[in-house]
Amino acid sequence: MSQSKLVMTAEDLTAFLEHEFPQVHKDFLVEEVAPMRLRVRLKVEERHLRPGGTVSGPSMFALADVAVYLATLAMIGPVSLAVTTNISMDFMRKPAANTDLIAETRILKLGRLLSVGDVLLFSEGVAEPVARASMTYAIPPSK
Amino acid sequence: MSQSKLVMTAEDLTAFLEHEFPQVHKDFLVEEVAPMRLRVRLKVEERHLRPGGTVSGPSMFALADVAVYLATLAMIGPVSLAVTTNISMDFMRKPAANTDLIAETRILKLGRLLSVGDVLLFSEGVAEPVARASMTYAIPPSK
Amino acid sequence: MSQSKLVMTAEDLTAFLEHEFPQVHKDFLVEEVAPMRLRVRLKVEERHLRPGGTVSGPSMFALADVAVYLATLAMIGPVSLAVTTNISMDFMRKPAANTDLIAETRILKLGRLLSVGDVLLFSEGVAEPVARASMTYAIPPSK
Amino acid sequence: MSQSKLVMTAEDLTAFLEHEFPQVHKDFLVEEVAPMRLRVRLKVEERHLRPGGTVSGPSMFALADVAVYLATLAMIGPVSLAVTTNISMDFMRKPAANTDLIAETRILKLGRLLSVGDVLLFSEGVAEPVARASMTYAIPPSK
Numbered sequence: 001m002s003q004s005k006l007v008m009t010a011e012d013l014t015a016f017l018e019h020e021f022p023q024v025h026k027d028f029l030v031e032e033v034a035p036m037r038l039r040v041r042l043k044v045e046e047r048h049l050r051p052g053g054t055v056s057g058p059s060m061f062a063l064a065d066v067a068v069y070l071a072t073l074a075m076i077g078p079v080s081l082a083v084t085t086n087i088s089m090d091f092m093r094k095p096a097a098n099t100d101l102i103a104e105t106r107i108l109k110l111g112r113l114l115s116v117g118d119v120l121l122f123s124e125g126v127a128e129p130v131a132r133a134s135m136t137y138a139i140p141p142s143k
Numbered sequence: 144m145s146q147s148k149l150v151m152t153a154e155d156l157t158a159f160l161e162h163e164f165p166q167v168h169k170d171f172l173v174e175e176v177a178p179m180r181l182r183v184r185l186k187v188e189e190r191h192l193r194p195g196g197t198v199s200g201p202s203m204f205a206l207a208d209v210a211v212y213l214a215t216l217a218m219i220g221p222v223s224l225a226v227t228t229n230i231s232m233d234f235m236r237k238p239a240a241n242t243d244l245i246a247e248t249r250i251l252k253l254g255r256l257l258s259v260g261d262v263l264l265f266s267e268g269v270a271e272p273v274a275r276a277s278m279t280y281a282i283p284p285s286k
Numbered sequence: 287m288s289q290s291k292l293v294m295t296a297e298d299l300t301a302f303l304e305h306e307f308p309q310v311h312k313d314f315l316v317e318e319v320a321p322m323r324l325r326v327r328l329k330v331e332e333r334h335l336r337p338g339g340t341v342s343g344p345s346m347f348a349l350a351d352v353a354v355y356l357a358t359l360a361m362i363g364p365v366s367l368a369v370t371t372n373i374s375m376d377f378m379r380k381p382a383a384n385t386d387l388i389a390e391t392r393i394l395k396l397g398r399l400l401s402v403g404d405v406l407l408f409s410e411g412v413a414e415p416v417a418r419a420s421m422t423y424a425i426p427p428s429k
Numbered sequence: 430m431s432q433s434k435l436v437m438t439a440e441d442l443t444a445f446l447e448h449e450f451p452q453v454h455k456d457f458l459v460e461e462v463a464p465m466r467l468r469v470r471l472k473v474e475e476r477h478l479r480p481g482g483t484v485s486g487p488s489m490f491a492l493a494d495v496a497v498y499l500a501t502l503a504m505i506g507p508v509s510l511a512v513t514t515n516i517s518m519d520f521m522r523k524p525a526a527n528t529d530l531i532a533e534t535r536i537l538k539l540g541r542l543l544s545v546g547d548v549l550l551f552s553e554g555v556a557e558p559v560a561r562a563s564m565t566y567a568i569p570p571s572k
Contacts, residue, residue, distance in 0.1 A: 020194065021193070021194075022194075023190070023192075023193070047166070049166075050164070050166070051163070051164075051165075056205075057204065057205070057208050057227055057230075058201040058202070058204050058205040058208070059201070061200065061201050061204040061230075062199075062200070062201040065200050065201070083234065083237075084200055084234050085233065085234055085235075085400065085422070086231075086232065086233050086234070086372050086422060087200075087204075087230070087231070087232050087234075088229075088230070088231040088232075088374055088517035088563065089229065089230050089231075090228065090229050090537070090538075090545050090563060090565065091226065091227050091228055091229070091230075092228075092537060092538040092540075092545055093538065094226075108519070108521060108549070108558055108561055109519075109521040109522065109557075109558075111521075113399065113424075114371065114424070116519050116521055116561070118547070118561060118563075120537070128538075129537055129538075132537055132545070132547060132563060134517065134519060134561060134563060136371070136372060136422075136519065138399075138400070228543065228565070229515050229565060231374035231420065231517055233394070233395075233402050233420060233422065235394060235395040235397075235402055236395065251376070251378060251406070251415055251418055252376075252378040252379065252414075252415075254378075256542065256567070257514065257567070259376050259378055259418070261404070261418060261420075263394070271395075272394055272395075275394055275402070275404060275420060277374065277376060277404075277418060277420060279376065279514070279515060279565075281542075281543070306480070307479070307480075308480075309476070309478075309479070333452070335452075336450070336452070337449070337450075337451075342491075343490065343491070343494050343513055343516075344487040344488070344490050344491040344494070345487070347486065347487050347490040348485075348486070348487040351486050351487070369520065369523075370486055370520050371519065371520055371521075372517075372518065372519050372520070373486075373516070373517070373518050373520075374515075374516070374517040374518075375515065375516050375517075376514065376515050377512065377513050377514055377515070377516075378514075380512075
């Protein structure tokens, strides 16, 4: 498997998300895709917040999850059956109130059966990350 | 700190959740509390689901997070500033469609500054867990 | 795959360890095996210690790793190619000085390709765990 | 706390390791230190290997652990009581046989009580990482 060539563009990923995850696709904006790398934004709305205006843990989880998932799909194509098998996440700083979150992702391994990536989450405009996550996806065997 | 005495009942925890997390408190039902142990239910609604009726990853994350948080508070009292610092989660089976999830939690360490717990998530009525998680909370220093 | 039947006994596991991991097998003693459960002891020697007599992190890692590995093999047979793909570990208390560590393991998922288990580590004779770990193993496809 | 200034050099860290961890200091070579970054080498010997010449899991754990620990100390000074509280690690590729491992570390958070860092491990001369890890250290309160 070549690890230097994208098989899906930002537009392809957006269309995939829209089709496969109609409940959540409006939350996310794919901003940049490159081989083994992807940047995606959580467009923060009231429903993502906790009292005080800070982004909730489950919303950060969702962003990290979608980020590594899309970065994987960008390399292998639209495999809707790929599933998250493991996540590890450190919450390091309180996100800025009412501010979009940006996920910067890199794929560290793209195997035949497993994909592993990590991601840093930033409040837009702030240099230090609010969280880090690493994730593993199981890729269904191709027939 | 005694690790054998509860300082909050299921009713206290429910009232705390209602007051501090008005956006989500209706999702959860505290079913049983004991020293260092807690069981809480995610009352699955349309908004927790992915296509196919399976509970979403962020909803499982939210349940695991609230479970260990409440199990900690049950032992130390209503400290709304306790924050999740780390989570590790394995997604092991697909949850049953349109079925509540039950979290069975145990606190493994209750220190002055950190609380560590783990949790198994089950689709109601199914013996094998759908996910496991372990979590760390930072407890703000008491004045 | 039946999840109620052992295919290797404690003796089988000990012989496997001796044959496959000659460098370390003397460190470990398989104490009890049951379906999806296993208890193994780290026989603590000078080389496992840090100054002060406490067991080192890498030694705790090694014990957790071997525990879930052997618990998996007990269910699937002597697959020497199974490899650890992920570990998450919380170090919660300082181990007692110069005291054996006991690992209590349970297998939470035994799939065709992945095995997931967790483990608590105890200083012998102490009720509260010194560490917890969860692990994933990739099982090579059978021919 | 300034996060742009080193308080320990590679030489200081080496001396610290030699004094505090006499059992293992010879395994490691601090190669480069910069603010919030550090590179350290595991000088692979027979005792770090598994049959086939591949570096063992516990040896990779030890390298990741020492890497984030030293990167933290480089910023805060020689605090021998800092302890690892959590590690999450993905093993992604088999290390090259009989080849040193290089750890590339970055500190993501340097708080008053907790330090969080992540690390990639490489077989020397190979572009793709063999493992990744993230770690949390508890820093003892200064008097």
